[in-house]
Amino acid sequence: MTSLSDLHYIREFVQIADSGSISGAAKVLGMAQPTLSRHLASLEAQIGAPLVRRDTHSMSLTDAGMIVLSDARELLTLADRMGSRLRSERRALRGHLRMVSVVDVGQWIVSRVLSRFQKLHLGVSTELHLINRPTKFIKEGFDCGIMVGAPTDRRVTLRKIAQIHRRLVAAPSLLKYHSLPTRPDDLYRMPWLGILQPHFYSRDRVELERSRQVKKLKLSPVMLLDTVTALREAAIEGAGFTILPEWMAGRDITAGRLVQLLPDWHLAPIDLQIAHAAHEHLPQRVKSLIEYLEQELPLEIHRLDLNER
Known part of the structure; x- marks a missing residue:
């Protein structure tokens, strides 16, 4: 006996023994009595011996029925334990996760x-x-990732999970040599710090907005760096002005290490996106991580925004 139906038949046989009759067991199991009788007959045929002795007014187990009942109880206990363990395993995630993120958001x-x-x-x-x-998201074996900007792998699904607000900043030491700008065109006379990879902004272009006005600037960088954190350090040293995420720049502005430039003009926020393989059959650990990131990343950015002000 190896099929799932066999296990059901065994469970039904144990209920017959516990109820003392086929009719009593049928009521407990919510089955029609003829159906339960057919299942019992099928089980007896597979075993090759009668399990129940049927009299006019009573029912009793045969010797074979007594032996099978003892083994059946152990078998069902083992099956129930296995099912419970499997359900627990599904609830308790297992395995390894490979994740990728743009550097500064990741750090x-x-x-x-x-x-x-x-x-x-x-x-x-x-x-x-x-x-x-x-x-190359899939080729490099990543389960999910946090991205900024346009997708670089068409085989992934991207979903926006948060927005990153940004500020235009410079160090007080730089403003000793360059007066505080009052309009966007004043930025042309100041050294510009750009980023090598265009995640948070273009390396040589800045677009500012105020009410219905839009001002687009094309700048020549005096320095290109690979991470926003490196740009922050260079800006604090007075090497030039740059753009930083609000959660990174806020504390430096409050502490006086940086100054926000043109506060009446705004930079459009950029979208933070979560990426994963473009198919539905993701392992449960990957699905759980994606759901957790979608919920917690916006909250963490908000906490940083508040703390950095």
Whole structure:
């Protein structure tokens, strides 16, 4: 006996023995009595011996029925334990996760959120790759990623999960040599710090908005750096003005290490996106991580925005 129906028949036989009659067991099981009788007959045929002795007014187990009943109880206990363990395994995530993120968001935000996810699911191990270059997401074996800007792999699904607000900043030391700009065109006379990979903004273009006005500037960078964190350090040293995420720049502005330029003009926020393979059959650990990131990353950005002000 190896089929699932056999296990059902065995469970029904145990209920017949416990109820003392086929009719009593049929009521407990919510079955028609003739159906239960056919199942019992099928089980007896597979075993090759009668299990129940049927009299006019009573029912009793045969010797074979007594032997089968003892083994059946052990078998059902084992089956129930196995089912419970499998359900527990489905609830408790297991396995390894490979994740990728643009560098600065990964350092400042994703690493915190991923650490909290791992503490909730101790059976999951994780690795986080911080990369600012375009990635071949699927080929490089990433389960999910946090991206900014246009997709670099058509085989992934992208969903917006948050917006990153930005500020135009410079160090007070730079403003000793260049007067504080009062209009966008004043920025042309100041040194510009650009980023090598165009994630947070173009390396040589800035677009400012105020009410219904839009001002587009084309700038020549005096320095190009690969991460926004490196741009922050260069800006604090007075090498030039640049654009930083609000959650990164706020504390430096409050502390006087940086000054916000043209506060009446605004930079459009950029979308933070989560990426994963473009198919529905994702492992449960990947689905759970994606759901957690979608919920927690916006909250973490909001917390940083508040703390950095």
